[in-house]
Amino acid sequence: MNKKVVALVLCVFMFAALATGCGESKxxxxxxxxxxxxxxxxxxxxxxxxxxxxxxxxxxxxxxxxxxxxxxxxxxxxxxxxxxxxxxxxxxxxxxxxxxxxxxxxxxxxxxxxxPENIQIVTRADKGINTLADLKGKKIAVGAAGSGTEANARQILEAAGITYNDITVQYLSFGEAANNLKDGNIDAAFVTAGYPTAAISDIAAQHKIVLIPVDDATADKLIQKYPFYAKDTIPANTYKDQTTEVKGVAVMxxxxxxxxxxxxxxxxxxxxxxxxxxxxxxxxxxxxxxxxxxxxxxxxxxxxxxxxxxxxxxxx
Incomplete structure (x- = not known):
């Protein structure tokens, strides 16, 4: 009887050891x-x-x-x-x-x-927005509240002499911004992501888009204050009907x-x-x-x- 008990106890310990070992290896x-x-x-x-x-x-x-x-x-x-x-x-x-x-x-x-993650500023061609200055007075998606995109949007607008008081701010994710831009509920959106970005490709599939450039003077002012930015370009034909390269800035x-x-x-x-x-x-x-x-x-x-x-x- 004692031998059976000892064997049972040993089996229990062996099983526990194996179980513990498996847990540690996962x-x-x-x-x-x-x-x-x-x-x-x-x-x-x-x-x-x-x-x-x-x-x-x-x-x-x-x-x-x-x-x-x-x-x-x-x-x-x-x-x-x-x-x-x-x-x-x-x-x-x-x-x-x-x-x-x-x-x-x-x-x-x-x-x-x-x-590099390019800060892409996208609008529809029928909105008549071609420069950062044109964003004044418009409904702009700046990214989800507190997101990295939102910080990029605020800093770039600041370098261009635009504050949130000059626009109607919409705190939207990439997907939400794409849907609202397609539906015409907003005028432009900031998207910080590696190109091509699905959200922008989605808009371009239904509407002719415009990528708003960040001019050299604005980029220089931005980089002077925030050195983690770098100048970069979005190549032509990254998106449907985008026939020229677009100057901009990027983070990593x-x-x-x-x-x-x-x-x-x-x-x-x-x-x-x-x-x-x-x-x-x-x-x-x-x-x-x-x-x-x-x-x-x-x-x-x-x-x-x-x-x-x-x-x-x-x-x-």
Whole structure:
């Protein structure tokens, strides 16, 4: 009888040990992206797919969110492990400025910068808006309240001598802005995302669009005050019937994590991401720009040690 009891106890302990071992080997990684019509969402889905297929015990999922600012707060609250974020918003968070004034988040760490995110200012051709000055007195979608796009819109308008008092502000996501512009309920929208952006392509499929340029003088004034911006252009034929290139400005899309993520996990995630670029390219054209050699370009915050280890290896 005693032998049976001992055997039973041993079985229970062995089962518990196995269960514990399985729990420890499973890695859950939640990825905060952005709206479903932006660029973050498809790339986030591709990242989850890459990590699940190539890292043993990985359980990665991508979720649609309110993008940059919302993502930083999700990371701070421990609800996600990896976030897509604009480099300007990451800088604000790390330094406690702008949308993060009095809400400094010192534990945010850079993972990798990905590609330029152009601030695209779109309107319909029948609205008669061709310059930033023409936006005065109009209904303008500036992005979701507190989003990175909203900060970009406010700063660009400021550089152009326009305040929110000069326009009727509409706080709308990319998808909401696209629908309202198609229906004629608003006059123009700011969209910060890698081109081509699904929301703008959606408008262009139904209406002739105009991309409003940011002239050199305005761009210079903007960059002088906010050095994380860079001049960039949207090539001709990016969208239907857009026959000329459009001058503008851009920030960098990047990935960020918490300093609490262990170095081994971070290293494994970043190494696997760069080893599977074809999957990123298949998800979105911007995937072709996600390369190790540009992974620290525009990085305005501290790098996570796991990412730093990976980039140091690339120099050898």
């Amino acid at each position: 890695k859950f990684v939640n990825i905060a992206t952005g709206g479903t019509t932006g660029t973050y969402f498809p790339l986030g889905g591709a990242l989850a797919d890459i990590w699940n297929k190539n890292i043993k015990g990985m359980n990665a999922t991508a979720q649609s969110t309110g993008a940059s600012v919302a993502n930083v707060n999700l990371l701070r609250d421990g609800k996600v492990e990896v976030i897509f974020v604009q480099n300007d918003i990451a800088y604000y968070a790390a330094n406690g400025t702008e949308s993060f004034k009095d809400k400094k988040y010192e534990e945010i760490r850079g993972f990798a910068t990905l590609y 899309a990047m990935l960020a994590v918490s300093s609490k993520m262990d170095e081994k996990t971070a290293y494994s995630l970043i190494k696997t991401m760069y080893e599977n670029q074809e999957r990123l390219k298949a998800a979105h054209a911007k995937g072709a720009l996600i390369k190790p050699e540009t992974g620290k370009k525009g990085m305005g915050i501290k790098l996570h040690p796991g990412a730093e280890k990976f980039f140091n290896e690339q120099k050898k």
